[in-house]
Amino acid sequence: MDVLELCDIYYAATGREILAGLSLSIRAGEVHALLGTNGTGKSTLASMIMGCHGYQPASGEIFFDGTLINNLKIHERARLGLCMAWQEPARFEGLRVRDYLKLGAVAEEPESALQLVGLEPFRYLDRMVDRSLSGGERKRIELASVLALRPKLAILDEPDSGIDMLSTDDIIRVLDRLRSGGSAVLLITHRDEICAAADRASQICGGRIVSTGRPDEIAAAFKNRKCISCDGEVCNDDRI
Amino acid sequence: MTEYDELMTALGAAGGDRAILDDPATAHIVVVGKQVVSSRSLPGLEVEADSTEDGVRVKIRLREGIQLALPVHTCFGVVHREGEQQIKIEVVLERNSSARFIAHCLFPNAERVRHVMDAAIEIGAGASMWYQERHFHGPHGGIEVIPRAAVRIGKGGRYTSDFTLTDGRVGSLDIDYDVEADEDAVVELTARVFGHGSDEIRIRERVVLDGENSRGIIKTRIAVEDDAMAEVTGITEGNAAGARGHVDCMEIIRDRAVAKAIPIVSVTHPQAKVTHEAAIGSVDKHQLETLMAHGLAPEEAVDVIVKGMLG
Numbered sequence: 158m159d160v161l162e163l164c165d166i167y168y169a170a171t172g173r174e175i176l177a178g179l180s181l182s183i184r185a186g187e188v189h190a191l192l193g194t195n196g197t198g199k200s201t202l203a204s205m206i207m208g209c210h211g212y213q214p215a216s217g218e219i220f221f222d223g224t225l226i227n228n229l230k231i232h233e234r235a236r237l238g239l240c241m242a243w244q245e246p247a248r249f250e251g252l253r254v255r256d257y258l259k260l261g262a263v264a265e266e267p268e269s270a271l272q273l274v275g276l277e278p279f280r281y282l283d284r285m286v287d288r289s290l291s292g293g294e295r296k297r298i299e300l301a302s303v304l305a306l307r308p309k310l311a312i313l314d315e316p317d318s319g320i321d322m323l324s325t326d327d328i329i330r331v332l333d334r335l336r337s338g339g340s341a342v343l344l345i346t347h348r349d350e351i352c353a354a355a356d357r358a359s360q361i362c363g364g365r366i367v368s369t370g371r372p373d374e375i376a377a378a379f380k381n382r383k384c385i386s387c388d389g390e391v392c393n394d395d396r397i
Numbered sequence: 398m399t400e401y402d403e404l405m406t407a408l409g410a411a412g413g414d415r416a417i418l419d420d421p422a423t424a425h426i427v428v429v430g431k432q433v434v435s436s437r438s439l440p441g442l443e444v445e446a447d448s449t450e451d452g453v454r455v456k457i458r459l460r461e462g463i464q465l466a467l468p469v470h471t472c473f474g475v476v477h478r479e480g481e482q483q484i485k486i487e488v489v490l491e492r493n494s495s496a497r498f499i500a501h502c503l504f505p506n507a508e509r510v511r512h513v514m515d516a517a518i519e520i521g522a523g524a525s526m527w528y529q530e531r532h533f534h535g536p537h538g539g540i541e542v543i544p545r546a547a548v549r550i551g552k553g554g555r556y557t558s559d560f561t562l563t564d565g566r567v568g569s570l571d572i573d574y575d576v577e578a579d580e581d582a583v584v585e586l587t588a589r590v591f592g593h594g595s596d597e598i599r600i601r602e603r604v605v606l607d608g609e610n611s612r613g614i615i616k617t618r619i620a621v622e623d624d625a626m627a628e629v630t631g632i633t634e635g636n637a638a639g640a641r642g643h644v645d646c647m648e649i650i651r652d653r654a655v656a657k658a659i660p661i662v663s664v665t666h667p668q669a670k671v672t673h674e675a676a677i678g679s680v681d682k683h684q685l686e687t688l689m690a691h692g693l694a695p696e697e698a699v700d701v702i703v704k705g706m707l708g
Contacts, residue, residue: 247686249702250705
């Protein structure tokens, strides 16, 4: 059964078409990697699924767990079981890590969630989720919050990006934990080795999904740069 | 119920503990209206207070080298709906002494109350003063609070001030603090205020870094909603080699509220450096959406953000 179904999504911003007839299905409990070069609409798609302001599709339908969610707000989608770890997580003055990890949490305790992302609880629980954290620390805490929520679908937008990069092992450990807990994951990444940890993968180019299949095959196609500069013209061709 | 009991009830409602005033190891002064109700000195710490026509005059002196383990509590309040209270306070911390002060300013029933505080604070070389001011103005907003302070910090001294007014109404608040820092001195001024209704918040804080390697930060966190207004002026002057200053102002507005931030930085020595940052606006969209993605409704998310910012 599909936990997420995107049907023929169109979206444009500042006069440029970003998503053009995109369709994608994520199965319940699967880790689904999404690969694509910069500017192909990956983060736009993530924001649209989560329901962020300004990312309403011009046309097309988004079904989550069988429910049409196009008109639902972020928190309404979250309460259905959607959550997202942003590529650049927000920072909060005066909000302790301990309290942040309890917001909406139903699964992991803050201590165990931190341990799972490689942070020592006694060092981090009473720190603030503010600018005092490095980029890498903040991204780990964001992943810990996703673990604490145990959603039906977690959108992880480039958890491997950033100057203070998370290790492949850390991310795979998070993916395994989510999978074993029954969560599906939409994993946006550029890295082959992260993609390899997925159950399936899709490649996005020119605003639409051009191929879906085994992660190694999709990663190989992506690595061969068949679509790196085609702007969709080649990838949308039937030869791919 | 006596006025004192009424003030103590307000102290409890504002999160304070009246039992602390009975502790013989803790210095304090309690002023209700224009009456000095209670005060306690300690060895090395003199607390004097006299009633005047308009209010009270307080003198506090901490002797050289004395380092108080427990904070000094000052409790000023008006329990009637109308009234005026003027506090003139002189604080001297002699060389290498240190103390914490917790000021409770309580006006639980204020409908037409005016509270003016004029403070002159002298911090000696190597001395350290931490001053925490907690206000509770009740639900009516009928109060005018005018705190004025002139602070001088000697060589290697430190002054840390933390002003908080985040529960109940503000009324009209007009803070004006001036701090002068000598060589190697450190000053940290923090103010957190949440305005509602027709509250008016004016904060002017000036830090003058006259000494070599002196350092200062002015940090202001304001939230205003309904028809409230806030105007924050943070002034830092760097006048000596190695002086470092920073002005950091953040204001969140909602509804019809209006906020203004005026950072003024001035440097007269080529080896001094002063920076500033100011952010005013509605709640940050990315923060809001992040919390909503945890299932919080928009109003719940705003509450978390504002409470966090106000500490």
